[in-house]
Amino acid sequence: MICVADDRLYRRAEDLVRFYAALTGQPGRVYADPQGVRDPYSQDGLAQAVRSLEVAEAETRVRSRRLSDWHWARAVEGVPHSGPRPFGWQEDRITLHFEEAKLVRQAITDRVGGKAVRAIAREWCGLGVEGTRGGRPNAQTVTQIMTAPRVGGFRANRGELLLVPETGQPVLGRWEPIVVPNQWHAVCATFSPGSLYLHRVSGTPRLTGRGTAPRHLASGFLRCGAELPDGTACGGALCAQKGRSKRSPYVYSCRSCRRCSISGPLADEILERQLFSVVSGEARLSAAVRHRWRSGELGLEEKREIIASAFTRCLVRPGVKGDHSWDYSRIEPVWRCADRVASA
Numbered sequence: 001m002i003c004v005a006d007d008r009l010y011r012r013a014e015d016l017v018r019f020y021a022a023l024t025g026q027p028g029r030v031y032a033d034p035q036g037v038r039d040p041y042s043q044d045g046l047a048q049a050v051r052s053l054e055v056a057e058a059e060t061r062v063r064s065r066r067l068s069d070w071h072w073a074r075a076v077e078g079v080p081h082s083g084p085r086p087f088g089w090q091e092d093r094i095t096l097h098f099e100e101a102k103l104v105r106q107a108i109t110d111r112v113g114g115k116a117v118r119a120i121a122r123e124w125c126g127l128g129v130e131g132t133r134g135g136r137p138n139a140q141t142v143t144q145i146m147t148a149p150r151v152g153g154f155r156a157n158r159g160e161l162l163l164v165p166e167t168g169q170p171v172l173g174r175w176e177p178i179v180v181p182n183q184w185h186a187v188c189a190t191f192s193p194g195s196l197y198l199h200r201v202s203g204t205p206r207l208t209g210r211g212t213a214p215r216h217l218a219s220g221f222l223r224c225g226a227e228l229p230d231g232t233a234c235g236g237a238l239c240a241q242k243g244r245s246k247r248s249p250y251v252y253s254c255r256s257c258r259r260c261s262i263s264g265p266l267a268d269e270i271l272e273r274q275l276f277s278v279v280s281g282e283a284r285l286s287a288a289v290r291h292r293w294r295s296g297e298l299g300l301e302e303k304r305e306i307i308a309s310a311f312t313r314c315l316v317r318p319g320v321k322g323d324h325s326w327d328y329s330r331i332e333p334v335w336r337c338a339d340r341v342a343s344a
């Protein structure tokens with residue numbers, strides 16, 4: 001028996017067993033692939049077959065995932081995307097935006113030539129360039145723009161370039177690319193993998209440790225209490241950002257309406273006060289938890305778990321403009337249990 005690759009003979013353990021049974025049904029038969037002759041009767045031959053089988057099994061798993069990504073990509077191709085258009089393209093996401101594409105092309109050439117991203121971002125700011133969400137370019141956004149696979153014409157899904165299953169070649173999008181694939185690879189190679197677009201899009205694991213775990217006590221628990229022009233409450237999540245004063249080195253602000261922001265240390269202190277508050281003579285936290293918290297024994301993650309067991313969320317009332325006094329009544333927690341927290 002001669003085969004081009006042994007994964008054509010067997011991909012699963014059952015296949016191998018059946019193949020061996022058939023092959024050795026008559027003594028003296030061997031089989032060969034490009035690696036040489038395999039002797040089904042020797043220990044070595046069998047061990048080699050098992051190794052090939054393991055490789056084949058792993059390959060099958062990768063292949064089926066590639067296939068599902070491929071089908072998924074085809075499926076979404078006709079669906080209009082939501083969100084703002086990518087920088088460099090028109091609203092149709094296919095035709096290039098002449099000025100923006102020119103900027104990106106130049107930036108890639110400059111970057112490959114050794115220019116600092118900060119310098120490119122500064123240049124863009126100087127030219128009055130705005131992101132498609134309206135933000136001012138900075139080193140991070142410019143990096144994302146330059147290293148996005150679509151710049152080189154490639155499709156990606158969940159942080160991986162999409163490959164045609166049969167050939168292993170990258171799937172090309174239907175849009176006009178800004179640069180040729182080699183240039184895209186070249187610019188990506190100038191960054192550490194962790195800062196590349198492919199590793200920063202939502203749903204993909206970050207390569208760098210930064211940005212993965214929340215660094216502040218109240219992150220994720222605060223909701224915007226600002227009133228929108230139509231009279232409804234905003235309800236957006238408040239995210240930690242760098243603050244401008246010594247007293248508030250970080251602040252939590254609403255990214256959706258931008259009408260509500262609260263000093264980080266103040267918000268964290270309010271949350272802590274609320275947790276330690278006493279309702280009709282009973283403490284919300286058990287004495288043991290209170291003691292461990294106050295003794296400094298608990299890490300941020302543990303503290304956050306306790307908060308999560310106590311509140312579902314906390315509503316933040318917008319502050320009064322110009323009033324910098326700390327108003328402890330601005331945050332109102334929505335408790336999980338009406339009166340007490342289960343001992344954490």
Ligand SMILES: [Zn+2]
Nearest residue numbers: 224234254257
């Ligand atoms: Zn808001």
